[in-house]
Amino acid sequence: MAEQKSTAGQRLTQIKDFLTMNKTATTIPWDPNSTKFPMRKELPKIPGAPDDAAWVWGNDDNIGRLNLLTPSRVAAAAKEIRTGEIVPVNLPLNVPNQPAFGREIFKHEIKVLAENLAYDDIYHLNTQSGTQWDGFRHFAHMATGNFYNGAKGSDIVGPSANEKCSIHHWADHGIAGRAVLLDYRAYARSKGITYDPFDHHAITYAQLAACGKEQGIDIRPAAQGGDIHIGDILLIRSGWKEAYDSKTPEERSKAALRTHEPGNDGQRWTGVAQEEEILDWLHDSYFAAVGGDAPAFEAWPTEKPWHVHEYVLALWGMPLGEMLDLERLAEKCRERGRWTFFFTSAPANVPGGVSSHVNGTAIF
Known part of the structure; x- marks a missing residue:
């Protein structure tokens, strides 16, 4: 029964997409080029994952929401460049001088390769x-x-x-x-x-x-x-x-x-x-x-x-x-x-x- 409801729901989504020219992400892994994605309350339950998990880009995915930065979206975003400023x-790197949460202080050393001629940095x-x-x-x-x-x-x-x-x-x-x-x-x-x-x-x-x-x-x-x-x-x-x-x-x-x-x-x-x-x-x-x-x-x-x-x-x-x-x-x-x-x-x-x-x- 659950499978029948799921199949019927997907068919209904396909019809809505056809009428609205949307492309809804329904099948995992989601297509990053989709134009419509589920809201938080609509997230599918993923076997083995905690509630609220959106591990939806494939089992081998390592970049998460960066998948949304598709070539077409980046090209559209480039239109924001108008003045070039x-x-x-x-x-x-030395701000804050004393980092919070007990983290280490940044240290910078100059390494002399050849006096007055060549130098390196060590961070x-x-x-x-x-x-x-x-x-x-x-x-x-x-x-x-x-x-x-x-x-x-x-x-x-x-x-x-x-x-x-x-x-x-x-x-x-x-x-x-x-x-x-x-x-x-x-x-x-x-x-x-x-x-x-x-x-x-x-x-x-x-x-x-x-x-x-x-x-x-x-x-x-x-x-x-x-x-x-x-x-x-x-x-x-x-x-x-x-x-x-x-x-x-x-x-x-x-x-x-x-x-x-x-x-x-x-x-x-x-x-x-x-x-x-x-x-x-x-x-x-x-x-x-x-x-x-x-x-x-x-x-x-x-x-x-x-x-x-x-x-x-x-x-x-x-x-x-x-x-x-x-x-x-x-x-x-x-x-x-x-x-x-x-x-x-x-x-x-x-x-x-x-x-x-x-x-x-x-x-x-």
């Missing part, structure tokens, strides 16, 4: 300090220990380690497309909402929707009548870099060195709220990637028994960027009166790698 979004760094992509090996679904597409810790380290969900797969595919900036910091200031990005402050979906409206953007997905396109890259400015620049070195270090351990997490940062509305929006918009300027993208620590990281990375396979420098970008968007632009990123091509600096550029 370039805005990099990368912090210097010692943690790819999770500064402007960073959280790769799919970075954060698991806590309840099941699954990383994206069923990867396990044993795939990452140990005698059975392999390249499943390694960051180099992103480098092989490439990241380029249309991006959308929501300048929540400016919106909050205009509405008298005061907060310190170096403290816990949860940004709700309702606030982001109001922020978008102020910018002239309906942040709902196009399938719901909004302005978000399939494969868009979402960036949210919370003002973390602005706050960082306003603090003394001592204040920065004190914040970064706050306790970080399970059950006693003193790290406190602004970010998106842990709420169902945020999850539905992030999923249903079919962003290719999401990112922000704060150390955790989501408000930290979570006040729920789950993290947004679990959904974005482990369940949906969506690249998650943190600590992008969005100050100049916000200025340029405001100057130009537009909040969409072409965006490109070059992740590190490191087989077996967990994460990468973003190496990102916005082009107007």
Whole structure:
């Protein structure tokens, strides 16, 4: 009976697609070129996967939502390039000088090859300090220990380690497309909402929707009548870099060195709220990637028994960027009166790698 209902449902979808000129993703693996994808509440149950998992691009998939960056979508996004102005979004590698969450301090050495004639660099760094992509090996679904597409810790380290969900797969595919900036910091200031990005402050979906409206953007997905396109890259400015620049070195270090351990997490940062509305929006918009300027993208620590990281990375396979420098970008968007632009990123091509600096550029 269930198979009959499923077959009937697929036939009905085919008829609707014929009438509307859509191409709905129904059969796993989904076709990235589809024009319509299931909402979160419509996700199929995948055998062996946690609830809410969208492991829909094939058993051997390693790039998740980057599949949505098809040649046709990238070509369409290139139309965002009108003036040719370039805005990099990368912090210097030594910012912050003291990284949060107990991560290692960046060290730079000059190696003399021949005095006054030739030199090399030597970098010692943690790819999770500064402007960073959280790769799919970075954060698991806590309840099941699954990383994206069923990867396990044993795939990452140990005698059975392999390249499943390694960051180099992103480098092989490439990241380029249309991006959308929501300048929540400016919106909050205009509405008298005061907060310190170096403290816990949860940004709700309702606030982001109001922020978008102020910018002239309906942040709902196009399938719901909004302005978000399939494969868009979402960036949210919370003002973390602005706050960082306003603090003394001592204040920065004190914040970064706050306790970080399970059950006693003193790290406190602004970010998106842990709420169902945020999850539905992030999923249903079919962003290719999401990112922000704060150390955790989501408000930290979570006040729920789950993290947004679990959904974005482990369940949906969506690249998650943190600590992008969005100050100049916000200025340029405001100057130009537009909040969409072409965006490109070059992740590190490191087989077996967990994460990468973003190496990102916005082009107007």
